[in-house]
Amino acid sequence: MKDALKQLYNKLILDRQKNPVGFEKRENAQTVLDAYNPVCGDQFKLYLDFAGGRITNATYHGYGCALSKASTSLLVEGLAGKSVSDCEEFIEYYFRTLDNDDEQAPEIYKALALAKKFPGRKKCTTLSWEAVSNFIGTTHLRENGE
Amino acid sequence: MFDVNLIRKQFPIFSINSTSGNPLIYLDNAATTQKPMVVLERLNRFYGQQNANIHRGIYQLAYEATTEYELARKKVANFINAKDADEVVFCGGTTEALNMIAQGWAREKLDTEDEVLVTAMEHHANYVPWQTVCKQTGANFRVVPVKQDGSLDLDQLKNMLNTKTKLLAITHISNTLGTINPLQEIVELAHKYQAMVVVDAAQSIAFDQVDVQQLDCDFLAFSGHKAFGPMGIGVLYGKTEHLSTLHPFQQGGSMILQVTERQTTFKPPPHGLEAGTPPVAEAIALGTALDFITGAGLGQIKEHSQSTLLYARDQLSSLQGIQIIGPATGTSNILSFLLDDVHPHDIATILGEAGVAVRAGHHCTQPLMHALGIHSTVRISFSIYNNSDEVDHLVEALGTVKKIMS
Ligand SMILES: Cc1ncc(COP(=O)(O)O)c(C=O)c1O
Numbered sequence A: 001m002k003d004a005l006k007q008l009y010n011k012l013i014l015d016r017q018k019n020p021v022g023f024e025k026r027e028n029a030q031t032v033l034d035a036y037n038p039v040c041g042d043q044f045k046l047y048l049d050f051a052g053g054r055i056t057n058a059t060y061h062g063y064g065c066a067l068s069k070a071s072t073s074l075l076v077e078g079l080a081g082k083s084v085s086d087c088e089e090f091i092e093y094y095f096r097t098l099d100n101d102d103e104q105a106p107e108i109y110k111a112l113a114l115a116k117k118f119p120g121r122k123k124c125t126t127l128s129w130e131a132v133s134n135f136i137g138t139t140h141l142r143e144n145g146e
Numbered sequence B: 001m002f003d004v005n006l007i008r009k010q011f012p013i014f015s016i017n018s019t020s021g022n023p024l025i026y027l028d029n030a031a032t033t034q035k036p037m038v039v040l041e042r043l044n045r046f047y048g049q050q051n052a053n054i055h056r057g058i059y060q061l062a063y064e065a066t067t068e069y070e071l072a073r074k075k076v077a078n079f080i081n082a083k084d085a086d087e088v089v090f091c092g093g094t095t096e097a098l099n100m101i102a103q104g105w106a107r108e109k110l111d112t113e114d115e116v117l118v119t120a121m122e123h124h125a126n127y128v129p130w131q132t133v134c135k136q137t138g139a140n141f142r143v144v145p146v147k148q149d150g151s152l153d154l155d156q157l158k159n160m161l162n163t164k165t166k167l168l169a170i171t172h173i174s175n176t177l178g179t180i181n182p183l184q185e186i187v188e189l190a191h192k193y194q195a196m197v198v199v200d201a202a203q204s205i206a207f208d209q210v211d212v213q214q215l216d217c218d219f220l221a222f223s224g225h226k227a228f229g230p231m232g233i234g235v236l237y238g239k240t241e242h243l244s245t246l247h248p249f250q251q252g253g254s255m256i257l258q259v260t261e262r263q264t265t266f267k268p269p270p271h272g273l274e275a276g277t278p279p280v281a282e283a284i285a286l287g288t289a290l291d292f293i294t295g296a297g298l299g300q301i302k303e304h305s306q307s308t309l310l311y312a313r314d315q316l317s318s319l320q321g322i323q324i325i326g327p328a329t330g331t332s333n334i335l336s337f338l339l340d341d342v343h344p345h346d347i348a349t350i351l352g353e354a355g356v357a358v359r360a361g362h363h364c365t366q367p368l369m370h371a372l373g374i375h376s377t378v379r380i381s382f383s384i385y386n387n388s389d390e391v392d393h394l395v396e397a398l399g400t401v402k403k404i405m406s
Helices: A002-008 A011-018 A066-079 A084-100 A107-117 A122-138 A141-145 B004-009 B037-050 B060-079 B094-109 B128-137 B154-160 B183-192 B280-296 B298-317 B344-353 B366-372 B388-405
Strands: A031-037 A042-051 A054-063 B088-091 B115-119 B140-144 B165-171 B196-200 B219-223 B234-238 B256-259 B264-266 B322-325 B334-339 B359-361 B377-381
Touching (some): A011 A066, A054 A066, A054 A084, A066 A084, A066 A122, A084 A107, A084 A122, A107 A122, B037 B280, B060 B280, B094 B196, B115 B128, B140 B154, B154 B183, B183 B196, B280 B298, B298 B334, B344 B377
Parallel strands (some): B165 B196, B196 B219
Antiparallel strands (some): A031 A042, A042 A054, B088 B234, B219 B234, B334 B377, B359 B377
16 A cells, blocks of 8 residues: 555646646636535636637646646646646546546646545545536537537 | 553454554544444444334334433433433534524524634634524624634733623634633623623543532533544533523424424423434433543543643654644644645545554644634544554655655
């Protein structure tokens, strides 16, 4: 299990949580989403801008553990520039790798997938992703934008 | 002579290994304590040999079950030095007891002119029900602040108490910081204004003497599971004159005198406040748990938990990057800390892998977290069975945290 711990808290994740890509407060963004886990108090704001059916800018800010911070950073980095349907695919792919231990997946995804082996930690890796997924699923972005 | 190893042997959970293969190091006693064999055996014996519903059957088994249940009530009354066993109402736990007071007493008594005081260090169970009942009645919900050292701001409390104060709800010991509130003094202050005092004794019941007559509190609540007893059983204590005006917010079987199409009359307390089939085995086993505490010696439990905590505080302080939150007034069995800028959940995961069970998060005290300007902490809490080896193990595992997370 010590090994699993090392794999989970590996350099990719730790570097990313220390110097997170996209960690920027933008209160005037078009859409501000809340990603909140009442169990542990982790709370991020996700700042998204849209134009022409695409996410033109995505950043986040807030408080969370290494796993939630790194996974949210991955999320916003990946969202930027994508069309709404590409975003959906991107998020689905991420959820699939977390569940299925895909050997082909990027190293950092594989590391995050290990979170499920630790009690109560899977949610840390999905919190922000679920917030965006729910938002995309319930808005009319597609009709308006594409 | 007190021997922690003899105590540990009475708790079956310590003879099994944790998932990591190491023996369990359980430092989360503020969440719930482990159960001694006598309590487990008592549950088993009730269900195996004495099981019958109470207060209804006219046969020997039912009579015995009822007698044992009422004996447990007497044990609780003795333990908290209530004047009368009828001042002890069995319920599901601290949360239920506090909600019973809020909805059964405060909701009928409060109006828009009144004020309710809680403190910023309350568990949500002693905060939200008061906030809600104030919304329902229009009464003013006021929060007594805590100082940055984690102690209650007594000067502010004095300023906030006034003739409009109907009720003060306050915890004996903070479940997050371990702060011990000077309850005796606080109850006297509140009573000068005829304010009712509701005490949350969830954290003190198995740590320090709780004497309701000496404290002179009006209501008091605790959970059995934090005092070596089963989950699902708790106690609402109230002075007779207050319990008799407490409206039963659950109604149904057992608690009535007479039911007709036009109206129903209720039994007097405590039975009028215990609707339906109560957790009989759990109540009886709570009695056994209190016997266990008395047998081990409440003073001994306190002394041992305190000295373990002081040792832990010392050892932790030698780690670079440790920030102890508080330090609270008085020495209890609870301590919260942060390490470097590592998130408490990451710490708890790594400690968990080393077989050390701690709590991380806001501990159901979000207003306190806001007041202290933090999001969460790592909390350790000791009981009679913990020892200094476990503390050493914790400190070693925190070294691993630093190594992994740096
Ligand atoms: C101070 C305090 N009050 C109330 C509670 C709620 O107790 P229960 O969940 O047993 O109702 C707790 C338990 O976490 C507590 O520590």
